[in-house]
Amino acid sequence: MTALGPFLFGAPLALLALLTLPIIWWVLRATPPAPKDIELPSLRLLEGVEPKEETPARTPWWVWLIRTLAAAAAIIGLSQPVYAPGASNQTPDAGGALLIVVDNGWASAPRWSELIDAATATLDTGGRDAPTHLLLTAPQQLNADPAQRLSRADMAKRLTSLRPQAWNTNRTDALARLKDSGLRPARIFWASDGIEDEGGRALATALAAMAPLSVYAAPPGGPAAITGISSETDSVSVTLRRVQSRGEERSFVSAMTLDGSALATSEVVFADGAREGTAQFDIPSAALARIARFTATGRQGAGTVWLWDSTDRSRRVGLVDAGAVAQPLLSDMHYVRKALEPFATITEGNIEALVSTAPDAIVLTDVGQIQPEDAALLTAWVEDGGALIRFAGPHLAAQGDDLLPVALRRASRALGGALAWDEPQAMAPFPATSPFDGLAVPADVRIRQQVLAKPAPDLARKTWARLADGSPLVTADARGSGTLILFHITAGPDWSDLPYSGTFEQMLRRSIAAGRGETINDSEGAYTPQLVLDGYGRLQAAGPNAAPLKAVDFGTVKPSEAHPPGLYQGPGGTRALNVGAGTKPALIEAWPPSARLLGDAEARSLRLAGPLLTLAAVLLAIDLFIALMVAGYLPRIGRAPKAAVALMALGFLAFGLAPVSEAQAYRYEMQPDGTYRRVSTMAQVVPLPKSGRATAKEIAAALDMRFGYVETSDASLNARTRAGLEGLSAVLSMRTSVEPAEPDALNLETDALELYPLIYFSVSESAAPLSETAIARLNAYLRSGGALVIDTRAGGTIGTDTDVAPLETLLEGLDAPPLQPVPANHVIARSFYLLDDFPGRYANRRLWIEKTGAPGAARGDGVSRLFIGDADWISAWAVDPRGRDLYSVDGGPQQREMARRFGVNLVMYVLTGSYKDDQVHLPALLERLGNGDDEAPDPRLPDRLPESGP
Structure with missing residues (x-):
């Protein structure tokens, strides 16, 4: 190439044709376009007269301008020009050797063409023979x-043939190879990916010390790599990382099948100052099972592709619905469900529905006899590769079927039975050939009852776990391509303690994997590469240099030429090696002071041959169009040169605004339901959701914690309730870390109740029944964890029972749970202060709370969310703007103080729950710690409970 300022020319002799432009101009000027034919009625008088041909004196200027520009563009385009601003800034050195260093790791793929163009442009900055x-x-x-x-010439061809690799650079190794070669270059050009790794700065320092160094850094824009993934039952979170943290940036991630069909697309947003972003996929489990890889849309490179293997994928397990049970939390299926939840997507239903979804495993608990039609479906599903896991129980002990790995005796062995043990049996160590090999045997687990297998020659081969006496605990057998697995105990704690241990979860996990022909304990196995990624992130067959990988090395090995990123097949199924796993790419920010840095605008080269030849073709097309129009072969739009100029401008405008082709603007994506839908690939501006729907009160309630009270038709009662909550808020702010803002009046039909942790309802004497909408919203509020305090303020009447007759009409339809008076030693009596009573304006009144904590209850935390009383607490708390008490209290200042303490306890109980419930055991703990048989009391421990305080 020949350099002319910032321009390089591959065929400079072609520029000599520019000398012919004056000749072309003279020829075009002498050969104007043909005149237009105009027929006039008077011309009929001249019929038969030979016409005399005449030529205009000169060609219109706009005609020869278009043609001259077309000829010039074609000539310059044929000279193969390249715009390379970096070439003009280099100092030519005809006799010095040039060393070109190229980062060809996975991080260079997004801007690979720019790196190669910059390196190619550098070849023309020195001597021709250097x-x-x-x-x-x-x-x-x-x-x-x-x-x-x-x-x-050879270097140019070599650079053009290079491709990025699918693994990371090793600049320490590159520097060692350079030093071993003994090369002493006169100048060095480094086409760098701009990303720091081990040895990056050391290489830059060494190169700068060796010779004058020029660096063109081209770090990837947007997401540089997918660094991790986490899956739940029906969702996947993909973590991406970019190399710089300035500005907000948006990108997209596509979930794809192995053949490249897109199932879903999710947006990832990098906040200003953040390097990491997360793309969330919430799609059905059936579609989730088809995902094989995640790709950053529009970002080429192995780092922006994450292959999803069978070990990371959430297992799909079907639980056969046994119908409603009286105590669901004590059922066998509850323990199976809890053991599977950490690693499996669970679906419940009948056998026909579960088989149709093709899960990885189906679990049956104590099913003695399967219906024939269901047995046929299960048999076909297992033979096709499914894993059927069954648990024993009284029904299976009484009768069995053919879908069992071993034949069973028609009775179970139990303590005190016909086949009795002297004592419960422990578990034996797992055999070396068992999928459970490597798991710790829990020493405290005891088996009290089991179903027995009939003796058979192959019983030992089918046994995966045994008891200490040698009897089988878990057996399995292959059936077609699938596996039948039987736990000889119940899935619940009726027959053993195994469901209480963490080993139970691990045994289920390995049973599913082994039933699918895989294994988790595969430390001795090896994995063979099947499909690998190239540097651009495309899947291809493994090459001859790809070697098998030991299973124990999967967590530590880094992708390389011998072990490229891709999918490996082995005893544990398919495992993926991803180049971006755990990486944290960052920019190289500290370059040697002597290095000359070339930015994107300075070092980027642009080949101009194609655009110039395209411009010439467009100009010739416009000239032809104008010639046809002037000749009268096209509809007239005007006779003046202005019309031609307008047409020319219109042509340029049409060329510049040409719509993107259909193939580029759209692509087809497969939807979760199996259909395909055309999706635009054009950049779109996604409007932000409008925040105008949220009222000022809702925004304030979301930003600051505050209490709410039900607004009634009685204005004076509303003012009293507000004053009471203001007084309680002031007490909380002075005595605790809770600092509520001003309380809000609430309309139960329109306001956002979920923003308030506690709502106080002072019932007026003339209160009308609540509407269906208000009742429905209150039900939803209580189910979501809100607290409702209902105060009838009728404590001044004789008696201690709360009169709830008005509430039955007022709150008709409220989903109120069973109520009980606050029992002794309830946590609400010590959540902050130690209390014996809960007075308000009136003393000796009962407080009714929700009865919770029973088996099968809707809420298992033991925390009540409904409080009903008539002590008129709101009047005892009420203060004026100066903090003075507004209403009298029967018991005077002491009772008012106790009412305030109850208010503090109530709020603490609502906000913190039952975390202080263990204080009921404090006396026993103190006694055991301080009054042991051989130990003296510890003087550091108190001898009684504190009177107040948290």
Whole structure:
């Protein structure tokens, strides 16, 4: 190439044709376009007269301008020009060797063409006969020796043939190879990916000390790599990382099948100052099972592809619905469900519905006899590769079927039975051939009852777990491509303690994997590469240099030429090796002071041959169009040159605004239901959701914790309630870390109740029944964890029972749970202060709370969310703006103080729950710690409970 300022020319002799432009101009000027034919009625008088041909004196200027520009663009385009601003800034050195260093790791793929163009442009900045040398930083078995001399032409061909690799660079190794070669270049050009890794700064320092160094850094824009993934039962979170943290940035991630069909697309947003972002996929489990990889849309490179293997994928397990049970939390299926939830997607239903979804495993608990039609479905499903896991029980002990790995005796062995043990049996160590091998046997687990297998020659081969006496605990057998697995005990704690242990979860997990022909304990196995990623992130068959990988090395090995990123097949199924796993790419920010840095605008080269030849073709097309119009072969739009100029401008406008082709603007994506839908690939501006729907009161309630009270038709009662909550808020702010804001009046039909942790309802004497909408919203509020305090304020009447007759009409339809008076030692009596009573304006009144904590209850935390009383607490708490008490209290200041303490306890109980419930055991704990048989009391421990305080 020949340099002319910032321009390089591959065929400079073609520019000599520009000298012919004056001749072309003279020819075009002498040959104007044909005149238009105009027929006039008077011309009939001249019929038969030979016409005399005449030629205009000169060609219109706009005609020869278009043609001259077309000729000039074609001539310059044929000279193969390249715009390379970096070439003009280099100091030519005709006799010095040029070393070109290229980062060809996975991080260079997004901007690979720019790196190669910058390196190619550098070839023309020195002497024509000066030798060139090449150093590649990605390690390869057959990497070229940096000492090898290449001519400019050979180096250009070599650079053009290079491709990015699918693994990371090793700049320490590259520097060692350079030093071993003994090369002493006169100048060095480094086409860098701009990302720091081990040895990055050391290489830059060494290169700068060796010769004058020019660096063109091209770090990837947007997400540079997918660094991790986490899956739940019906969702997946994909974590991406970018190399710089300035500004907000948006990108998209596509979930794809192995053949490249897109199932879903999710947006990831990088906040200003953040390097990591997360894309969330919430799709049905059936579609989730088809996902094989995640790809950052529009970002090429192995780092922006994450292969999803069978070990990371959430298992799909079907639980056969046994119908409603009286105590669901004590059922066998409850223990199975809790053991599977951490790693499996659970679906419940009948056998026909579960088989149709093709899960990885189906679990049956104590089913003695399966219906024939269901047995046929299960048999076909197991033979096709499914894993059927069954648990024993009284029904299975009484009768069995053919879908069992071993034949069973028609009775179970139990303590005190016909086949009795002297004592409960422990578990034996797992056999070496068992999928459970490697799991710790819990020493405290005891088996009290089991179903027995009939003796058979192959019983030992089918046994995965035994008891200490040698009897089988878990057996399995292959059936077609699938597996039948039987636990000889119940899934619940009726027959054993195994469901209480963590080993139970691990045994289920390994049973599912082994039933699918995989294994988790595969430390001795090896995995063979099947499909690998190239540097651009495309899947392809493994090459001859790809070697098998030991299973124990999967957590530590880094992708390389011998172990490229991809899918590996082995005893544990398919496992993926991802290049971006755990990486934290960051920019190289500290370059050597002597290095000359070339930015994107300075070092980027642009080939102009194509655009110039395209411009010439467009100008010739416009000239032809105008010639046809002037000749009268096209509809007239005007006769003046202005019309031609307008047409020319219209042509340029149409060319510049040409719509993107259908193939580029759209693509088809497969939807979760199996259909395909055309999706636009054009950049779209997604409007932010409008925040105008939220009222000022809702925004304030979301920002600051505050209490709410039900607004009634009685204005004076509303003012009293507000004053009471203000007084309680002031007490909380002075005595605790809870600092509520001003309370809000609430309309139960329109306001956002979920923003308030506690709502106070002072019932007026003339209160009308609540509407259905208000009742429905109150029910939803209580189910979501809100607290409702109902105060009838009728404590001044004789008696201690709360009169709830008005509430039955007022709150008709409220989903109120069973109520009980506050029992002794309830946590609400010590959540902050130690209390014996809960007075308000009136003393000796009962407080009714929700009865919770029973088995099968809707809420298992033991915390009440409904409080009903008539002590008129709101009047005892009420204060004026100066903090003075507004209403009298029967018991005077002491009772008012106790009422305030109850208010504090109530709020603490609502906000913190039953965390202080264990204080009921404090006396016993103190006694055991301080009054042991051989120990004296510890003087550091108190001898009684504190009177107040948290």
